[in-house]
Amino acid sequence: MILTLLQVALGGALGASARYLTGVGMTALMGKTFPWGTLTVNILGSFLMGVLVVTLANFSATRYAPLLMIGFLGGFTTFSSFSLDFATLYERGDIPLAIGYAAVSVLVSITALFAGLLLTRSLFA
Template sequence: MIGTAVQVALGGAIGAVMRYLVGVGVFRLWGGGFPLGVLSVNIFGSFLMGVFVVAAAHRGLTHLSPFVMTGILGGFTTFSAFSLEAVTLYERGALGQAALYVGLSVVLSIGGLMFGLWAARAAFA
């Protein structure tokens, strides 16, 4: 358990640094009017999650999942894990659950952020 937690922590540190560097690079190239850095990270991280899931299954590398999926890709973008869960539900034929998961995740996450903003602004006012 401790070894797995260390793998996740190390991978998370790598992913977080990668996310930062991509964000800085995209900002320097295209400016900051639209969140292209976050969008790029989310799309690319989701792509990498898909590649890793298949490659790990075919190559017997699923033992690296905590380091790569939860750690690196989770630190790079949590959107990749969200995307994997949504597609897994879809591929299982649970279309209603997939749609509910996507809808609730987006709406409630944005709602949670807005509530956090409100609560913090009220506390610090």
């Protein structure tokens, strides 16, 4: 149990650090007018979740799920930040932008997860 907890903690620290750096990078590239960092990590994290589900299963490596899926991707993806970003856009009066942001975040992230599953399954077929 303690080793699993340490895996989750290490993965979470690395994932949160990667999320922060992604946010900084996206703000530098795209500006502060839209939460590009949060959108990016949610889509990328969903894709990677799909890749990891298939990869870990195919290599009988599910023992790394606490480190990679729960820890790293749990720290990397940001649905709590997503919710705050939505509220911020909404409260500043950008309601169409807030709704569009929510729709794109959910739909593209789910699509990215399926893309990760399909791509990785094709590699192991």
